[in-house]
Amino acid sequence: MSTGWTAPGATEGSSQPDPTAPQGSVDPHPAPSQGAPSGAPAPQGPRRELVQDIPLFPLRPLSVGEVFGAALRIYRLRARTVLGLAAIVYGVAFVLITATTGAGMIPVFGDVQALMEDPEASGSSDYGTSQMLLTVVSSLITGIFTMVASSLVTVALTHVAIGEATGRGASTSQMWATVRRLALPAIGVSLLLGVLGTVAFALPTxxxxxPLLLLQEPTVLTIGALVVGVLIGILLALWIWARMLLAIPALVVERTGVFGSIARSFRMTAGRKLWRVLGVGVLLYVCYTLGTQVVSGVFSVVAMIVYVAILLASSMQGLVLGLVLMTIIMMIGSYLATVLLAPFLSAGFAAVYADNRMRHEAWDIDLMRSSRENWSTDSTR
Known part of the structure; x- marks a missing residue:
């Protein structure tokens, strides 16, 4: 039995205005609140939270999956920005790398051409030493250019990633301004990392x-000492890398300078805090390496096919041309693989930095406060 009063012709249970209210006091279309579009009610209560953008990563200590999720989600949020940045930075680096690599390959091409013209002629006696020296110098320059480019991309991706996590999305111009402002300190950090890592590996090696040089005999003792020295060098270089992994993100977020960011990274990875940073960092780098090998491997296969096709079409006379084209195609593949995967690695390192601070310094409280302020500012516009 219904106890509520129902107007004639109305369905039972429908809401009716208060009969005691003055006529015309009910507005069937209330005015939207400030910041809401005209003709639509403003989000209220839970709905207000549902319309908020999902951040790059949760503002709390992250799991390994969430770190990888942040590294992948950056492509969805800012694909054009981060890929464009990587293409430009690594484009300049690969032009310089190609020039140095080409300089190192010139003696090889010349020797191959001379051997084809006179198969019985022997190479010069000092060819092996000079070629080895050119290879070492070319590899050193390649490593330096790659390290510098990686540091610049990490600066930009850290700025973008932290901004996306707190709702303060950085524009492309702001990202480039950050790169220009912090380029020299970031390069300094990366070069110091390279020097320390090289010394840490070379000294035990x-x-x-x-023992092998002194005894001049490959015995169990001499070979064992060499293997142990190499293993210790690898472990020391890996330890240096892990201790300095958070230096560039700290440089971007905390503006601590070259030596201040390195000291900050050492404090953030002190004691047991090192193991999580090391483990997740190695996983990120392994996935990055596998991804680049897959992409560049496709171009390597194409390069080999082109090389063999040129040899067959020229009756083995186009050996130099085949080598040149094969080298160019393989370098293009390496460039594209690096451009595609570099944002993944840099965004992952930024997420590792944020996870470390949220886990050990309660940085998530500051990030949540900043996120609320940014979202409130956007909602009132």
Whole structure:
């Protein structure tokens, strides 16, 4: 039995205005609140939260999956920005790398051409030494250019990633301004990392080689000492890399300078805090390496096919042309693979930095406050 009063012709249970209210006091179309579009009610209560954009990563300590999710989600949020940046930065680096690599390959092409013209002629006696020296110098320059480009991309991706996580999306112009402002400190950090890592690897390796050089005989002792020295060098270089992994993100977020960011990274990875940074960092780098190998491997296969086709079409006379084209195609593949995968690695390192601070310094409280302020500012526009 219904207890409510129902007007004639109305369905039972329908809401009716208060009979005691003055006529005309009910507005069937209330005015939207400030910031809401005309003709639509403003989000209220839970609905207000549902319309908020999903951040790059949750503002709390992250799991390994969430770190990888942030590294992948950056492509969905800012694909054009981050890929364009990587293409420009690595484009300049690969032009310089191609020039140095080409300089190192010139003696090879010349020797191959001379051998084809006179198969019985022998190469010069100092060819092996000069070629080895050119290869070492070319590899060193390639490593330096790659390291510098990686540091610049990490600066930009850290700025973009932290902004996307807090709702303060950085524009492309702001990202480039950050790169220009922090380029020299970031390059300094990366070069120091390279020097320290090289010394950490080379010193035990040289000490392990001494028994073999002194005894001039490959025995169990000399070979064992060499293997142990190389393993210790690898572990020390990996330790240096992990301790300095958060230096560039700290440089971008905290503006601590070159040595300040390195010291900050060492504090953030002190004691047991090192193991999580090391483990997740190695996983990110392994996935990055596998991805680049897959992409560049496709171009390597194409390069080999082109090389073999040129040899067959020219009756083995187009060996130099085949080598040149094969080298160019393989370098294009390496460039594209690096451009596609570099944002993944840099955004992952930025997420590792944020996870470390949220886990050990309660940085998530500051990030949540900043996120609320940014979202409130956007909602009132």
């Amino acid at each position: 040289v000490l392990g080689t001494l």
